[in-house]
Amino acid sequence: MGCGGPWPAGADYKIPIVSAVAAIHVSEEIEMGNELKFYIDGKWVDPVEPGKTIAVINPATEQEITKIAAGTAADVDAAVRVAHRAFESFSQTTREYRIDLLAKMIAAYERRMPDIAAAITLEMGAPKALSEALQAPIGLYHLSTTLEVLKNYKFEEQAGTSYIVKEPIGVCAMIAPWNWPMNQVLCKVAPALAAGCTMVLKPSQLSPLSALIFAEIVHEAGVPAGVFNMINGAGSAIGEAMAKHPLVDMVSITGSTTAGAAVAHAAADSIKRVSQELGGKSANILLDDVDLEVAVTEGVQSCMRNSGQTCTAPTRMLVPESLYQKAVAIAAKAAQEVAVGDPNAATTFMGPVSGKKQFDTVARYIDIGISEGAKVIAGGLGRPQGLEKGFYVKPTVFADVTNNMRIAQEEIFGPVLVMIPYKTEDEAVSIANASDFGLSGYVQSSNIERARKVAKRMRTGMVCLNGAGPDLAAPFGGYKQSGNGREWGRYGLEDYLETKAVMGFVPAAQ
Numbered sequence: 192m193g194c195g196g197p198w199p200a201g202a203d204y205k206i207p208i209v210s211a212v213a214a215i216h217v218s219e220e221i222e223m224g225n226e227l228k229f230y231i232d233g234k235w236v237d238p239v240e241p242g243k244t245i246a247v248i249n250p251a252t253e254q255e256i257t258k259i260a261a262g263t264a265a266d267v268d269a270a271v272r273v274a275h276r277a278f279e280s281f282s283q284t285t286r287e288y289r290i291d292l293l294a295k296m297i298a299a300y301e302r303r304m305p306d307i308a309a310a311i312t313l314e315m316g317a318p319k320a321l322s323e324a325l326q327a328p329i330g331l332y333h334l335s336t337t338l339e340v341l342k343n344y345k346f347e348e349q350a351g352t353s354y355i356v357k358e359p360i361g362v363c364a365m366i367a368p369w370n371w372p373m374n375q376v377l378c379k380v381a382p383a384l385a386a387g388c389t390m391v392l393k394p395s396q397l398s399p400l401s402a403l404i405f406a407e408i409v410h411e412a413g414v415p416a417g418v419f420n421m422i423n424g425a426g427s428a429i430g431e432a433m434a435k436h437p438l439v440d441m442v443s444i445t446g447s448t449t450a451g452a453a454v455a456h457a458a459a460d461s462i463k464r465v466s467q468e469l470g471g472k473s474a475n476i477l478l479d480d481v482d483l484e485v486a487v488t489e490g491v492q493s494c495m496r497n498s499g500q501t502c503t504a505p506t507r508m509l510v511p512e513s514l515y516q517k518a519v520a521i522a523a524k525a526a527q528e529v530a531v532g533d534p535n536a537a538t539t540f541m542g543p544v545s546g547k548k549q550f551d552t553v554a555r556y557i558d559i560g561i562s563e564g565a566k567v568i569a570g571g572l573g574r575p576q577g578l579e580k581g582f583y584v585k586p587t588v589f590a591d592v593t594n595n596m597r598i599a600q601e602e603i604f605g606p607v608l609v610m611i612p613y614k615t616e617d618e619a620v621s622i623a624n625a626s627d628f629g630l631s632g633y634v635q636s637s638n639i640e641r642a643r644k645v646a647k648r649m650r651t652g653m654v655c656l657n658g659a660g661p662d663l664a665a666p667f668g669g670y671k672q673s674g675n676g677r678e679w680g681r682y683g684l685e686d687y688l689e690t691k692a693v694m695g696f697v698p699a700a701q
Contacts (some may be wrong), residue, residue: 223403227260229423230406232273233416239265245396245425250316250543250582251534259399262424264432267391270420274362274389275438277417282359282387286341289385293338295412296384300331303408307373310400312534315369316542316582317497319535330373330405333679336663337381340681344385346688354696357688359387360464361440364433366426366454367402368445369395369545370500370604375445375468376405378667378678380419386687388441392421393433397545399423426450434458434465441466441687445502447602448628448672466676466686468502468668470602471630474623475505476645478616478636479514486635487518489658491525491608495586498544499553499606502673503631503653507599508610509619515612519568519590522610526569529586529606532578543582544605550582553605557587560598565589565609594622602628616645624650629670631655652677 227244228235243261248254300307308327312319317326346357363383367375376394383390394402402421409419422429430450434442434457441464444454451467458465475490477483487508494504510518534542544550557572570587584606592599592609599609613619623632632651636642639656646654652669653661661667666682668674676686 223257223400225403225406226257226399229260229262229266229270230410230419230421231266231270232277232420233410233414238262239269245423247314247396247399248546249313250546253547253580253582256313256400259396259403259423261396262393262422262429264429266422266424267429267432267436270391270422271362271364271433271436271438273417274391274420277415278359278362278389281389281415281418282361284387286346289387290338290341292384292412292414293334293341293381296381296408296414297331297334297338299408299411300334300405303404304328304331306404307401310404311372311398312542314398314400315372315545316534318539318542320537320539321497322534326371327373327401329371330377332663333374333377333381336680337385337684340382340664340684341385344681344684349697350692352695352697352699354693356691356693357685358691360687360689361388362438363388363390363687364436364439364442365390365392366430366433366442366444366446366450367392367394369398370497370502372398372401373405376402378683379443379445382678382683383687384414384418385684388687389418390420391433391439392419393424393426393429394421396423396425430454431457434463435461437461439463443676443686444468451674466678467674468676468678469630469672469674470604470628471502471504471669471673472507472600472602472626472628473503473505473631473633473651474507474509474626474649475633476509476619476623476635477511477514477518478619478634478638478641478645479511480637480641481635482637483514483518484521487521488525490633490635491522491586491588492529492540494608495526495529495541495606498541498584500545500549500604502602502604505631505633506603506608507594507623508608509613509622510610511619512612512614515610519610522588522590522608523568526586526588526608531575531583531586541586541606544584546582549605550584553584553603553607556598556601556603556605556607560589560592560596560607560609563596563598564591565596565598566591570606594625600626620645620648624648627672630673631669 244258308322445468451469570585632649664680666677667679668677
């Protein structure tokens with residue numbers, strides 16, 4: 192099992208991988224009430240321009256669930272100004288106060304976790320078992336990890352005759368995606384709160400329901416008015432306004448490389464910090480001493496988990512030429528056994544992709560792969576048999592792929608795996624590094640020292656060895672076009688801090 196998502200070591204997430212497609216009967220019974228409002232200054236408020244809405248679609252049924260308010264630049268301005276006012280007092284709170292605040296958030300989050308899991312399954316199609324075992328709990332993991340970091344972090348230390356102080360950076364604009372909603376929200380919000388920052392969050396318009404519940408959690412925990420603010424809307428409409436705003440001190444975005452570049456451009460004139468966690472095209476290097484059956488099967492499953500909508504997914508499988516044909520046969524079988532269907536069914540491993548746009552994108556890339564001459568050994572175009580409704584994609588594997596093909600270089604963000612043969616270990620590393628991305632990498636070997644040596648040569652922010660799950664205390668982030676910030680644990684906290692040197696703090700000896 193590879194870390195094809197935010198996968199905590201030791202997490203017990205096991206779903207049957209069987210050939211089964213369940214009938215669609217997704218429940219839409221989830222109690223809401225603030226869809227047409229924003230959370231600003233500690234209360235639910237109407238948009239500055241009421242009436243603008245965005246439909247939220249259940250990707251498993253293609254039916255509208257509800258509508259949410261669509262924010263404008265005026266809403267951004269209102270929320271940022273509130274956060275700016277709140278920063279003066281919140282930035283001066285004690286470590287003990289913020290520890291207590293995080294503890295209260297943990298208690299409130301635990302109570303609402305079933306609601307969050309149900310919302311995630313409803314809004315973005317994650318299988319119920321995945322939502323309950325990881326999609327919802329990952330937010331709790333980040334809160335708990337951040338709490339422990341806050342208890343022991345050194346905000347002040349002496350260096351020479353100076354005093355070095357770590358201070359909150361200020362007002363933070365946060366732009367979160369839909370694929371792991373609570374993971375991306377909490378790995379921004381938790382460290383920002385711990386640092387003493389105030390914030391404005393824009394969750395994805397594709398996964399707003401879980402974020403609305405999270406805002407209720409923040410309110411229940413007693414986070415001071417103005418510290419946490421949330422507006423909904425399309426990134427194209429309000430992302431630029433958030434990044435450009437003169438009272439915003441930092442922008443944190445998780446999204447596509449294109450979106451990250453747009454935010455960086457918008458933020459450039461005001462010289463604010465921009466932290467980006469962007470795309471990936473991670474290579475999974477299988478060395479020639481690996482247990483091939485296990486490594487290939489788990490590699491396929493990891494690629495298909497969350498419908499392939501994970502930036503760290505191991506989407507390029509690199510296999511020694513001598514083992515390649517056998518690996519291709521194993522991969523085809525593993526992909527064909529992935530159970531696709533109703534997210535609420537116990538046997539479902541893979542639900543739909545997030546919506547029509549993503550469905551069309553994945554289909555376009557499958558068509559590109561075929562036109563490039565790659566061989567479809569599993570899946571392909573069209574919906575899985577028996578699933579005429581819903582944005583379902585066949586788990587697809589391409590063989591006979593070369594690394595210069597578009598399907599090997601561009602992030603598809605769907606359940607599509609490409610298999611590439613290599614002659615030598617040096618060539619495998621070269622292929623892995625020949626990418627504009629550098630988020631994550633994978634190495635499989637029966638010799639841990641050999642795997643470690645290969646990992647050192649990979650130009651990625653993270654490398655998972657032999658199916659290891661990620662460590663929430665370790666930094667999450669990438670090289671090259673995969674971004675420039677680091678999230679999770681101590682490293683995530685430091686993204687929200689400025690460093691001040693008070694020189695002459697210790698008087699020089701006379």
